[in-house]
Amino acid sequence: ILKRLLPGTGSLYETLPVMEFLILPTAVVVIIAIAASVCYVIFKRSTHQPSWPKIKLHQAYKNNVAPVKDSNVIYSAPFNFIPSALGEKEPVQDVPEFFARHGHEFSVYTIDWEQESVVFIRPVDGADLKTDPFFFEAQRRHAAEVLFIPFEQLQSVVDAISDKVAHVQDVFVYNTFRCGSTLLYRAVEATAVTQAASEPIVFDVIYHKIIRLRLSRQSQNAPLHTTESTPAVLLNADETTVALLRNVVTLLNYYLVSSDEEHRSVILYKLMAPSILVADLMFRAFPHAKTVFLYRNGLEVYESWVRLICKKQVYYAAFRLAIRLGLWRLIPKLPDYAAVFGDDPKYSTVRYHGSHFHYLVAIWVGAMQSAAELQNKNPGYFFHAVIHYTALARGKEETIRLLMEKLGIEVNEENEEEERKRITTAFVGDSQAGHPLSPRTSSRGEKWTPPCSSSWMGEWEREYISDVCRKSGNDMLSPDFILPNTMT
Numbered sequence: 210i211l212k213r214l215l216p217g218t219g220s221l222y223e224t225l226p227v228m229e230f231l232i233l234p235t236a237v238v239v240i241i242a243i244a245a246s247v248c249y250v251i252f253k254r255s256t257h258q259p260s261w262p263k264i265k266l267h268q269a270y271k272n273n274v275a276p277v278k279d280s281n282v283i284y285s286a287p288f289n290f291i292p293s294a295l296g297e298k299e300p301v302q303d304v305p306e307f308f309a310r311h312g313h314e315f316s317v318y319t320i321d322w323e324q325e326s327v328v329f330i331r332p333v334d335g336a337d338l339k340t341d342p343f344f345f346e347a348q349r350r351h352a353a354e355v356l357f358i359p360f361e362q363l364q365s366v367v368d369a370i371s372d373k374v375a376h377v378q379d380v381f382v383y384n385t386f387r388c389g390s391t392l393l394y395r396a397v398e399a400t401a402v403t404q405a406a407s408e409p410i411v412f413d414v415i416y417h418k419i420i421r422l423r424l425s426r427q428s429q430n431a432p433l434h435t436t437e438s439t440p441a442v443l444l445n446a447d448e449t450t451v452a453l454l455r456n457v458v459t460l461l462n463y464y465l466v467s468s469d470e471e472h473r474s475v476i477l478y479k480l481m482a483p484s485i486l487v488a489d490l491m492f493r494a495f496p497h498a499k500t501v502f503l504y505r506n507g508l509e510v511y512e513s514w515v516r517l518i519c520k521k522q523v524y525y526a527a528f529r530l531a532i533r534l535g536l537w538r539l540i541p542k543l544p545d546y547a548a549v550f551g552d553d554p555k556y557s558t559v560r561y562h563g564s565h566f567h568y569l570v571a572i573w574v575g576a577m578q579s580a581a582e583l584q585n586k587n588p589g590y591f592f593h594a595v596i597h598y599t600a601l602a603r604g605k606e607e608t609i610r611l612l613m614e615k616l617g618i619e620v621n622e623e624n625e626e627e628e629r630k631r632i633t634t635a636f637v638g639d640s641q642a643g644h645p646l647s648p649r650t651s652s653r654g655e656k657w658t659p660p661c662s663s664s665w666m667g668e669w670e671r672e673y674i675s676d677v678c679r680k681s682g683n684d685m686l687s688p689d690f691i692l693p694n695t696m697t
Contacts, residue, residue, distance in 0.1 A: 265610040266324040269307075271356040276349050280347075289349050304362050312370055315356050317460045318348050320414045322440050327363055327411075327457065329356040332450035339398060342391050342641045345410035350477040360442055360453070367456045372464040379498040380477040380616060383485045383592075385576040387513035388505035390432045391640040394479045396601075396609050399623040399631035403475040403613070404465060411457055413481045413546065418443055419450065420549045422487050427554060447493070454494040475618055477501075482572055483549050485579040492590055499616045500591055502580045505598035507573045507674050507688025508666050514569045515665065517646065522665050528565075529669075537564040548577030559680050560673070570677045573688075578681050580692060593617075600696040605636045611696060 274290035292298070301307050315329035316338065336351035338344060358366060380403075384390040391407060416441060442449045466472050491498070517524040519525040531537060542548070543565060551571035561567050583591035594615040600608045609632055614618055621628065637656055641647035674688045691697070
């Protein structure tokens with residue numbers, strides 16, 4: 210019966226230990242609980258909501274804060290912090306003058322749409338925001354003070370410091386998730402001439418709003434209109450949205466260059482996968498930036514996800530069976546930012562629509578399709594380098610060298626040997642060690658180890674991914690698709 214429900218994986222049941230095979234039906238129920246707990250750990254949302262203002266802000270202010278423990282509230286910025294009892298909020302009268310003197314202490318954290326302001330954090334003294342796998346998590350964990358600057362005052366702040374970072378070369382890395390992007394970030398950060406920031410959440414807070422507005426317009430087949438949840442700053446993509454993106458990057462650059470010991474002026478920003486859906490806006494905002502696309506075989510990406518969620522092969526088999534039986538509706542949904550690809554109407558006829566299968570596969574398919582379209586429409590800008598995961602896994606230091614060459618970044622030959630050692634060290638460690646997104650390591654500093662078991666994937670998964678590829682309506686027909694000019 211199980212073989213009929215899950216065609217193409219008969220060998221899985223033949224190789225599973227007898228006891229595990231016998232408990233498989235029970236595991237279908239157990240996996241729902243496991244998936245719920247894992248989703249909570251990876252995508253948890255805090256219910257604690259301190260009393261921050263919920264009206265438009267006209268006056269900048271700063272406030273001492275304490276981070277909310279275990280909070281991962283990505284899209285509601287102030288809820289990540291509790292106003293500290295050490296002091297009341299302090300108005301900032303002359304914001305450009307304040308920022309000219311103290312701006313190097315504050316990094317852009319996120320956007321508060323309700324207060325229509327940009328949120329900055331000042332970390333505790335001595336904190337290194339580059340040690341965490343993700344920049345925004347380091348910001349949150351080390352925050353000592355927050356600074357809110359209204360949109361209407363932001364341009365004057367940028368004008369006060371923009372000349373100090375006019376020489377900065379921005380590099381944006383688009384990717385499919387689960388493809389070695391954090392490893393790439395670690396390796397680039399180890400170079401002498403380029404620094405990197407891994408997923409500053411402010412980008413994704415902006416992107417998420419834009420993508421949801423576009424999906425809403427697409428599904429309604431009507432002109433975009435203002436609603437209570439539509440920030441006015443995002444309604445004009447050619448002007449205010451582009452200006453917001455440009456200003457945010459200028460302010461991030463100012464902090465990163467100022468806080469870097471070597472004041473490295475080439476800055477690589479590793480973005481989340483959904484960012485590629487608004488790459489057209491990034492081109493308008495940063496026409497002189499360099500761009501990179503990093504990806505991996507679709508079957509391997511999907512397997513990386515399910516190994517992270519299910520932990521054991523028998524639990525994955527039960528997870529698949531639960532999806533086939535329609536029990537996926539009992540499993541907690543993926544967070545909204547992970548569903549933006551799968552919510553595209555073109556996937557409405559995909560089997561198991563709305564399930565984890567559908568959403569996880571749609572992330573890869575959607576990112577790959579977008580990358581291919583960008584290459585066709587604007588090959589001079591998208592992309593200066595295209596990297597396959599295998600190039601990182603096999604080429605390591607040489608891949609980083611080739612990447613720098615493609616980006617036109619000169620290598621510091623004086624410290625070449627020392628730099629090579631640092632890059633080698635970056636490849637030895639697990640780039641996400643100690644983080645819930647690392648399926649094999651539980652503490653910081655652990656070395657990377659390959660999966661200890663054979664692949665969990667079979668013909669069923671390959672056929673399903675291929676079917677989603679076909680539904681996307683392009684020439685990408687399988688998870689083995691290779692983009693032109695890929696470094697492999």
